[in-house]
Amino acid sequence: MRLPSLMFAAFAVLTAPALAADYYGGGQRPVAAVEVPGVPACDDAGVLGTIATRHAGATPETKNGVEIALIERIGAGYVVAxxxxxxxxxxxxxxxxxxxxxxxxxxYRISQRQGFASIGWNVEFCLARNDAWYVYGAGCRSLR
Structure with missing residues (x-):
């Protein structure tokens, strides 16, 4: 009777990484194909204004004396739903x-229900070559 339960445990351990990989990859869809209530588009003026305002208000040590003058070439990303x-x-x-x-x-990443008191949205952003402290990892990896 002990052999089947041991075999089941071994099977579960050996297949766990494959199941986890499928779980994380299933929620990504092209931005153009998905409209999400409560999450503005990448080119939304409010999102871009928030990024520029927060960057301008950052302490000089965190932005290396660099200001964002203009945001352009806004590309389609993906939605994790x-x-x-x-x-x-x-x-x-x-x-x-x-x-x-x-x-x-x-x-940048726009998150649903992350505004004040979980109302609205929040945006986190990173300039890939101007993040001296790697707050979001090398090359802003954790926001990609």
């Missing part, structure tokens, strides 16, 4: 023109 969390995220990328005259990749 059926992931391990019940919070819906829209992942986006754009190009930021900087006050120094250079350009940098801007990566």
């Amino acid at each position: 059926n992931g391990p969390s019940s919070i819906v995220h829209r992942h986006c990328a754009a190009t930021a023109l900087l006050s120094t005259g250079g350009r940098d990749e801007l990566v």
Whole structure:
């Protein structure tokens, strides 16, 4: 009687990583194909304004003296709607023109129900080459 339960435990351990990989990948869909109530689009003026305002208000040490002058080339990202969390995220990328005259990749995530008192949305963002402390990992990896 002990052999079947041991075999079942071994099977469960050996197949667990494959099941987890399927679970995380299932919620990603192209942004253009999905309209999500409560999560603005990547090119929404409110989202872009929030990014510019928060970056301008950041302490000088965190932004290396760089200001965002303009956000352009806003690309389609993806929506995570059926992931391990019940919070819906829209992942986006754009190009930021900087006050120094250079350009940098801007990566941002818009999250549903993450505003004040869980009302509205919130945006987290990262400039890939101007994140000296790797707050979101190398190359803004955790926001991608």
